[in-house]
Amino acid sequence: MGKVVAEQNxxxxxxxxxxxxxxxxxxVRAGRGLNSRLASMGFVSGAAIRVVSNNHPGPFVVVIKxxxxxxxxxxxxxxxxx
Numbered sequence: 001m002g003k004v005v006a007e008q009n010x011x012x013x014x015x016x017x018x019x020x021x022x023x024x025x026x027x028v029r030a031g032r033g034l035n036s037r038l039a040s041m042g043f044v045s046g047a048a049i050r051v052v053s054n055n056h057p058g059p060f061v062v063v064i065k066x067x068x069x070x071x072x073x074x075x076x077x078x079x080x081x082x
Contacts, residue, residue, distance in 0.1 A: 014049065015060065015076035022050045023081040030078045041069060049081065
């Protein structure tokens with residue numbers, strides 16, 4: 001299991017989280033369509049997100065609700081975490 005990020009009160013984009021860290025989703029700053037699509041995959045306020053892979057230029061892979069999801073870097077930038 002990964003560690004929980006120490007800076008719990010800092011709101012920042014998901015794209016800045018290191019491999020193995022677990023964070024909580026605060027908000028998705030996107031349009032209605034992307035918000036709806038992400039919410040249907042479990043990206044809702046308070047959800048725990050574990051970053052599996054954040055290798056540049058490779059894929060950005062997270063686990064949310066026991067499901068592995070590959071996100072684009074632009075989408076990961078719009079997901080705010082704490």
